[in-house]
Amino acid sequence: MSTLTISGDLAGALPVDRSTQNAPSGDCTSNPPAQAVKETMMEKSATPSAVESGTPLAEHLNALGRLVMPPVLGLLLLIGIWYVATLSGGAIPGPVKVWDAASVLFADPFYNNGPNDLGIGWNVLASLERVGIGFGLAALVGIPLGFMLGRFTFLANMINPIISLLRPVSPLAWLPIGLLVFQKADPAATWTIFICSIWPMIMNTAQGVQRVPQDYLNVARVLDLSEWKVVTKILFPAVLPYMLTGIRLSIGTAWLVIVAAEMLTGGVGIGFWVWDEWNNLKVEHIIIAIFIIGIVGLLLEQALILLAKKLTKESS
Amino acid sequence: MEKFVQIEKVGQTFETKKGKFVALRDIDLTLRQGEFVALIGHSGCGKSTLLNLIAGLTTPTTGVLLCDGREIAGPGPERAVVFQNHSLLPWLTCFENVYLAVERVFGQKEGKAKLKERTAAAISLVGLDHASSKYPHEISGGMKQRVGIARALSMEPKVLLMDEPFGALDALTRAKLQDELMKICEKTQATVVMVTHDVDEAVLLSDRIVMMTNGPAATIGEILEVNLPRPRARLELAHDAAYIDCRAAVLKFLYEKQAHVEKIAA
Numbered sequence A: 001m002s003t004l005t006i007s008g009d010l011a012g013a014l015p016v017d018r019s020t021q022n023a024p025s026g027d028c029t030s031n032p033p034a035q036a037v038k039e040t041m042m043e044k045s046a047t048p049s050a051v052e053s054g055t056p057l058a059e060h061l062n063a064l065g066r067l068v069m070p071p072v073l074g075l076l077l078l079i080g081i082w083y084v085a086t087l088s089g090g091a092i093p094g095p096v097k098v099w100d101a102a103s104v105l106f107a108d109p110f111y112n113n114g115p116n117d118l119g120i121g122w123n124v125l126a127s128l129e130r131v132g133i134g135f136g137l138a139a140l141v142g143i144p145l146g147f148m149l150g151r152f153t154f155l156a157n158m159i160n161p162i163i164s165l166l167r168p169v170s171p172l173a174w175l176p177i178g179l180l181v182f183q184k185a186d187p188a189a190t191w192t193i194f195i196c197s198i199w200p201m202i203m204n205t206a207q208g209v210q211r212v213p214q215d216y217l218n219v220a221r222v223l224d225l226s227e228w229k230v231v232t233k234i235l236f237p238a239v240l241p242y243m244l245t246g247i248r249l250s251i252g253t254a255w256l257v258i259v260a261a262e263m264l265t266g267g268v269g270i271g272f273w274v275w276d277e278w279n280n281l282k283v284e285h286i287i288i289a290i291f292i293i294g295i296v297g298l299l300l301e302q303a304l305i306l307l308a309k310k311l312t313k314e315s316s
Numbered sequence B: 001m002e003k004f005v006q007i008e009k010v011g012q013t014f015e016t017k018k019g020k021f022v023a024l025r026d027i028d029l030t031l032r033q034g035e036f037v038a039l040i041g042h043s044g045c046g047k048s049t050l051l052n053l054i055a056g057l058t059t060p061t062t063g064v065l066l067c068d069g070r071e072i073a074g075p076g077p078e079r080a081v082v083f084q085n086h087s088l089l090p091w092l093t094c095f096e097n098v099y100l101a102v103e104r105v106f107g108q109k110e111g112k113a114k115l116k117e118r119t120a121a122a123i124s125l126v127g128l129d130h131a132s133s134k135y136p137h138e139i140s141g142g143m144k145q146r147v148g149i150a151r152a153l154s155m156e157p158k159v160l161l162m163d164e165p166f167g168a169l170d171a172l173t174r175a176k177l178q179d180e181l182m183k184i185c186e187k188t189q190a191t192v193v194m195v196t197h198d199v200d201e202a203v204l205l206s207d208r209i210v211m212m213t214n215g216p217a218a219t220i221g222e223i224l225e226v227n228l229p230r231p232r233a234r235l236e237l238a239h240d241a242a243y244i245d246c247r248a249a250v251l252k253f254l255y256e257k258q259a260h261v262e263k264i265a266a
């Protein structure tokens, strides 16, 4: 109803608008058209705002839909295939059974029935702690080492062959060495994380240092800046994006490796939990663990991408 | 007059994928202290290459360069460079970019307040007070170039090396900075080498104009003495017979004797 009357008024307003434009030349404008102009002006001022508030919202929803729809569809497809595949029974439980088990599990993720029976939350936190320590130590060693390799060719030529030799070795091969040296499972797992996260950090940092634009280095040379100034004012900001890439790759690998390492070392942790549940033949729990590992990995990655965006925006 | 910068039998050869490329050969040039020299020549002839050699950023393949009696072994703040592509650090504000240089040169002797004062003075010299706290990506190309100039001037160098410093500027700003530069040079008695494509600029500012032949294997073609009294005023010079002669000589060199670049390009 209302839209009809507005469009009618607008249609009527058109000739009136023209007459007002001519008004200064011809002074014989009568009252009624002027009133009509006032009315249509009010109408006009009302209609655009209504339209404006309508379309962006719709557009927002549209954009959100376009963003969310494909992943949701993909996830539904995965669950659908899983459901159909497990319909006829077998060793792998279906989505419904897993969902039920998850509800029980997540009802109390932080229970504590002694060191051998901890809630799922504790296990995830224990793994994250190991990754955090191992990765942090790797960053502490790897980033400065990367800087030095990038800056001093002699050192790079000396160390690069060693890195090429050791990097392809599966981190798990280092586990026995860790066990031998530290005589304990926990630091051995951390050590494995350290080894696997250090390579991407060294290599990316070194590469970043080598790719610092010559122009910036020329500025440093003309000013004859001290090595400290070169590092803090030129190298570090220029290398930061590369460093963050290295950190992201490291965290990814570390999270991959921790599960395997914990399966071997035992104790508390998501990897060990998976192994424990396998021994108890609780396959639902293994599937839940797979989801948890995936989601935590995803969150770590996204958090670092966000951090990288924020830092590089500030520095450029 | 005293020889301040000496370039003796200098040649520069680059190793490229296609083999050796001789950029410069047989460059002989001596600069007096306080002299203003313009380097002019067609694009790609090796002007930046020569400037980098004087800066010490590169070492010559043959020959030797001396500054103040000592061999130029590397770059240093007494030979400031205004780079062709401004080369500001993108993560520092204009102020911080200049401050980095000021701090390096005067940081030993002077306090923070004095260093900041110097920085602000250099920035206001190029008329950028309002953009002082902006980042390079927030200002125009010409403004970036001016920050680059401010950075070099702030160091009060003995030798000022400028690679087309006013190339990206509009005519008005360019004229203003040229006048400013003349005043600064008179005051500081700095020795200046300035690469330029602009014949009027070369004649207005220089004591001598060094004209380079086309590359490859470029060398100095002619050197023109500009015997115009200082201080020079651009408006009066426009009708000065000596000025017009100098201008004609440079144009003749560029567009008659060294014209083949143009022909190839056309």
Ligand SMILES: Nc1ncnc2c1ncn2[C@@H]1O[C@H](COP(=O)(O)OP(=O)(O)OP(=O)(O)O)[C@@H](O)[C@H]1O
Binding pocket: B014, B015, B016, B021, B023, B041, B042, B043, B044, B045, B046, B047, B048, B049, B050, B084, B215
């Ligand atoms: N590092 C390098 N390696 C190989 N060739 C180079 C190198 N630097 C410069 N050249 C070559 O040397 C020649 C001179 O270069 P240069 O940059 O000095 O020219 P220019 O006179 O400054 O030109 P423009 O006026 O365009 O800035 C060019 O042919 C260039 O290709």
Ligand SMILES: [Mg+2]
Binding pocket: B047, B048, B049, B084, B163
């Ligand atoms: Mg050049």
